[in-house]
Amino acid sequence: MHELKVDPEPAAESPPAKRGKAIVITSGKGGVGKTTTTANLGTALAHRGARVALVDADVGLRNLDIVLGLESRVRYHVLDVLEEKVELQEALVHDKHSENLFLLAAAQSREKDDVDTEAMRELIEELCEQFDYVLIDCPAGIEKGFTNAVVGADEAIVVCTPEVSAVRDVDRVVGLLGNKFRPQLIINRVRPLLVQKGKMLSVEDVNSILRLPLLGVIADEPDVIISTNKGEPVALRADSKTGAAYRAIAARVAGENVPAPTVELEAQGFMAKLGSFFGGRR
Amino acid sequence: MIDLFNRLFGKQTSSATAKERLRLVLLSDHLSLAPELVDKLKAELIEVLSRYVEVDRTKIEVNFEQHDSAIAMMANVPILSMHPPKVETPTHPGGGDAPKRPRRRRKRPTATSNPAPAS
Ligand SMILES: Nc1ncnc2c1ncn2[C@@H]1O[C@H](COP(=O)(O)OP(=O)(O)OP(=O)(O)O)[C@@H](O)[C@H]1O
Numbered sequence: 001m002h003e004l005k006v007d008p009e010p011a012a013e014s015p016p017a018k019r020g021k022a023i024v025i026t027s028g029k030g031g032v033g034k035t036t037t038t039a040n041l042g043t044a045l046a047h048r049g050a051r052v053a054l055v056d057a058d059v060g061l062r063n064l065d066i067v068l069g070l071e072s073r074v075r076y077h078v079l080d081v082l083e084e085k086v087e088l089q090e091a092l093v094h095d096k097h098s099e100n101l102f103l104l105a106a107a108q109s110r111e112k113d114d115v116d117t118e119a120m121r122e123l124i125e126e127l128c129e130q131f132d133y134v135l136i137d138c139p140a141g142i143e144k145g146f147t148n149a150v151v152g153a154d155e156a157i158v159v160c161t162p163e164v165s166a167v168r169d170v171d172r173v174v175g176l177l178g179n180k181f182r183p184q185l186i187i188n189r190v191r192p193l194l195v196q197k198g199k200m201l202s203v204e205d206v207n208s209i210l211r212l213p214l215l216g217v218i219a220d221e222p223d224v225i226i227s228t229n230k231g232e233p234v235a236l237r238a239d240s241k242t243g244a245a246y247r248a249i250a251a252r253v254a255g256e257n258v259p260a261p262t263v264e265l266e267a268q269g270f271m272a273k274l275g276s277f278f279g280g281r282r
Numbered sequence: 283m284i285d286l287f288n289r290l291f292g293k294q295t296s297s298a299t300a301k302e303r304l305r306l307v308l309l310s311d312h313l314s315l316a317p318e319l320v321d322k323l324k325a326e327l328i329e330v331l332s333r334y335v336e337v338d339r340t341k342i343e344v345n346f347e348q349h350d351s352a353i354a355m356m357a358n359v360p361i362l363s364m365h366p367p368k369v370e371t372p373t374h375p376g377g378g379d380a381p382k383r384p385r386r387r388r389k390r391p392t393a394t395s396n397p398a399p400a401s
Pocket residue numbers: 027029030031032033034035036037058063138139140188189190218219220221222224225228
């Protein structure tokens with residue numbers, strides 16, 4: 001498919017092992033939840049028994065290790081591998097909560113321009129040979145960091161919040177991605193109460209504009225922040241609605257037919273519901 | 283219910299405002315990101331108009347402008363004559379003997395499209 005460092009004789013006799021799928025998680029706009037999505041989707045997929053590698057492509061602003069609680073275990077990073085200072089296996093950090101989950105951290109002290117695009121493509125391809133899913137956490141923006149995060153991907157998940165600027169940026173990113181990546185949408189940080197009061201764009205509003213296959217909807221929940229504080233992805237928590245929403249996304253990614261994503265007003269609590277009933281708009 | 287309330291009092295929810303702004307901004311984003319599409323539109327516009335009138339191809343302006351609640355296509359098309367150009371007339375290919383059109387300083391009548399709400 002691409003020009004990889006191909007051996008002169010591709011092993012013709014052994015049947016090719018099933019190649020994993022590389023998915024880039026992107027958004028254009030910063031801070032909408034790419035890293036949170038990557039960590040939770042990866043965790044949920046791993047708990048379904050899939051072998052999953054997470055690649056932090058946000059070189060210079062590494063975050064994925066923190067969300068996973070792995071910051072103290074990171075010794076090498078993606079540039080060490082790209083520059084052949086260490087073997088890929090050495091740089092992969094084994095997750096502490098999920099048996100099948102591995103992280104390739106970003107380099108904190110380097111810049112996005114230091115990454116060689118072609119080498120990145122080869123690295124993702126190599127990971128696809130070893131894992132069922134390779135999730136790439138894309139940096140904000142549409143510059144070189146974006147190019148490098150996208151280059152090896154087969155598919156894209158775009159994360160959007162119900163805000164004008166975020167939707168606009170997703171629209172731009174989807175335009176840049178073209179048809180190749182079959183982008184699917186996750187709408188993050190939805191506040192059903194605000195939507196009901198007409199103070200926030202609804203899932204339908206957003207997707208009547210973007211018109212993408214809807215992979216999931218995640219409410220704006222303290223759960224997510226608390227989990228990030230602890231370094232334990234919310235997808236691990238059986239009692240959490242947000243966790244369940246991420247597990248449903250994982251099921252969809254794995255090809256299962258699960259009911260259409262929604263967020264419920266219930267999540268906001270009884271008082272909030274009362275308030276919405278009597279309060280009206282301000 | 284909120285919808286009804288707002289219609290009665292002529293108010294719009296902020297999410298409706300957001301949706302409207304988003305629709306407009308994406309329209310203009312898409313236009314600015316597809317210059318080749320606009321060029322094509324312009325070419326075909328000239329083609330259609332030329333069936334009815336003779337237009338000054340060099341001075342045609344097609345712009346998209348945002349008005350309060352719509353993006354409008356504004357076409358400024360100087361008309362040279364109310365007769366369609368004769369097809370058989372060869373357009374002088376750089377030859378010196380080609381008949382020069384008298385340059386008129388007078389402001390030409392122009393056809394300006396009505397701002398049609400873009401949907
Ligand atoms: N559903 C949610 N509910 C509450 N907080 C959230 C939710 N999703 C994300 N956040 C918070 O929003 C912040 C930004 O999230 P995150 O780091 O995942 O975004 P990002 O898109 O990766 O940002 P960047 O563009 O900087 O890489 C974090 O503090 C995160 O905890």
